[in-house]
Amino acid sequence: MEITPLIWLITIAVTIAFFVYEFFAHVRTPHEPTVGESARWSAFYIGLALLFGVVIGAVWGWDFGGEYYAGYLTEKALSIDNLFVFLLIMTGFAVPKKYQQKVLMIGIVIALIMRGAFIAVGAALIDNFSWIFYLFGALLLFLAYRQAFSHGESDPANGRFMKFVRRHLAVTEEYHGDKLTVKLDGKRFVTPMLLTIVAIGFIDLVFAVDSIPAIYGLTNEAYIVFTANAFALMGLRQLYFLIGGLLERLVYLAQGLAVILAFIGVKLVFHALHVNELPFINGGEPLLWVPEIPIWFSLLFIGATIAVATVASLAKTRNDDRKKDRSRIEGEPVIHADDETKR
Template sequence: MDVSPLVWTITLAVTVAFFVYEFFAHVRTPHEPSIGEAARWSALYIGLALLFGVGIGVFSGWGYGGEYFAGYLTEKALSIDNLFVFLLIMTSFAVPRVHQQKVLMIGIVIALVLRGAFIAVGATLIENLSWVFYVFGALLLVLAWRQAFGSEESDPTDGRIMRLVRRVLPVSEEYDGGRFVTRIDGRRFVTPLMLTVLTIGVVDVVFAVDSIPAIFGLTEQTYIVFTANAFALMGLRQLYFLIGGLLQRLVYLAQGLAIILAFIGVKLVMHALHVNELPFVNGGQPLLWVPEVPIWFSLSFIGLVVAIATVASLLRTRGGTEGASTSAEVEQGDAEVDRGSERTRS
C-alpha cells in the first residue's frame, strides 16, 4: 500500500483538526451530554470510520480494506474494554459528571499520541527485524491469558505512581470547577481533576501495549494501523456517556477479547514461522508449509467473537437478580459521582 507524504500530512492535519473542533464545540463548556447527543455523535463517528474503510477498499484494494475493518473492529472492542477502567477512575476520584468530558478528551488525546509513538516503533521493528513477530505473538498470548483468567483487580488511583505524585505535589481535597491547579491560602495545589488525568495517562500506556501488537498482527501497513486507531478513539467520549450503564452488563467482553488476542497471537507466531530468519529455528529458513491466516477469516472470526460475547453478556444479565443488582450498582455509582463534586475519596 503506497501512501504518499501528502496523504499522511492531510490525515494528520484532519485528525488534529477533529480534536480541536471537539474541544471548542463540546468540551470547553462543561456539561453532561444527553443520551440523544451522545447517540448522534457516536453514530456519526462510526459511520465516518466505516466510510473511510470503504474508501480504502475502493482506492487501494479490498485486501487492504479488509485489514482496516479487522483492525478497526479489534481496536474498537479494546477501546470499549478500556471504558471500564475509565469508569472506575472517574468513580474513584468522584469526578463531577459535567467535567468528565474534559478528562476523557485529554485522556483520548494522550492515548492517540502514545499509540502514535508505539506505532512508529513497531513499524520500524517489523521493517528491520522479522523475529519481532515472535515477540508480539508471545506478548499477545500472555495478555490473552491475563485477560481471561486474571482475577486480581487493582485500583489505578492508588498505584505507585499516584502515591508518588501525592508525595511530591501538594494535592487539594476539593475540586475547583474544571481547574487543574487551584490556590488555597495563597498556595498552589493540584486538584483531583489533575490526578484523574494523570491516572488515565498512565493506564493509556498499558492500553497501548496490547492494542498496537494486536493490530500489527492483522496488518503491516502503518497507515492502516494509525487510521484504525484514530477512528477507534474518535467518538469514544460520546460512547462513554451512551453506554456507561451498559458497560456493567458486558460481563463476557473480557473473555471475548482474550479469545481475539489469543487468535491474533497465534496468527503472529504462524506468520513469524512463515517468514522465519532465526538461525536456531529450521536452520534460519522459512517454514513455508505453515499457512498464513487470510484477512477475510480474521475479520469474520473477530466479528463473530465480538457479537457472541455481546449477545451472551446481554442475555446473561437480562432480568433476574443479577441484572437488578447490576442496575442498582450503576445507579449508586452515578449518585456517588454526582455527590462527589466537592470532595475526593481518601
C-alpha cells in the same frame, strides 16, 4: 500500499482538526451530554469509520480494506474496554459528571499520541527485524491470559502508581471547577482533576502496549494501523455517555478480548514462522508449510467473538437481574386480605 507524505500530512491534519472541533464545540463548556447528542455523534463517527474503509478498499484494494475493518473492530473493542477502566478511574476520583467530558477528551488525545509513537516504533521494528513477530505474538498471548484472569482486580484510582503520585504532590481534597491546579494560602496544590488525568494517561500507556501489537498482527501497513486507531478513538467520548450504564453489563468483554488477543497472537506466531530468519529455528529458513490465516477469516472471527461476548454478557446480567427480583419478592412478607382489611 503506497502512501505519500502528502496523504500522511492530510490524514494527520484532519485527525487533529476533528479533535480541535470536539474541544471547542462540545468540551470547552462543562456539561453532561444528553443521550440524543451522544447517540447522534456516536453514529456519525462510526459511519465515518466504516465509510473510510470503503475508501481504502476502493483506492488500494479490498485486501487492505479487510485489514482496516479487522483492525478497526479490534481497536474499537479494546477502546470500549479502555472506557470501562476510565469509568473505574472517574468513579474512584468522584469526578463530577459535567467535568467528565474534559477528562475523557484529554485521555483520548493522550491515547492517540501514545499509540502514534508505538505505531512508529512498531513499523520501524517490523521493517528491520522479522523476528519481532515472535515477540509480538508472545506478548499478545501473555496479555490474553492477563485479560482473561486478572481483569478488574485492582482499583486504578488507588493503585501503586497513584499512591506514589500522591506522596510527591500536594493534593486538594475537593475539586475547584475543572482546574488542574489551584493556589491556596499562597501554596500551589494540584486538584483531583489533574490526578484523574495522570491516572488515565498511565492507563493509556498500558493499553497502547495491548493495542498496537494486536493490530500489527492484522496488518503491516502503518497507515492502516494509525487510521484504525484514530477512528476507534473518535467518538469514544460520546460512546462513554451513551453506553455508560451498559459498560457494567458487559461482564464477558474481558474474556472476549482475551480470545481475540490470543487469536491474533497465534496468527502472529504463524506469520513469524512463515517468514522465519532465526538461525536456531529450521536453520534460519522459513517454514512455508505453516498456514497464514487470511484476513477474511480474522475479520469474521473478531466480529463473531465480539458479538458472542456481548450477547452472552447481556443474557447473563438479565438473568441475574431476574434472580435478584425473584429473591426480593420471595423475601418480602406476604400480606393477606384480612390483614389489609384490618389496616
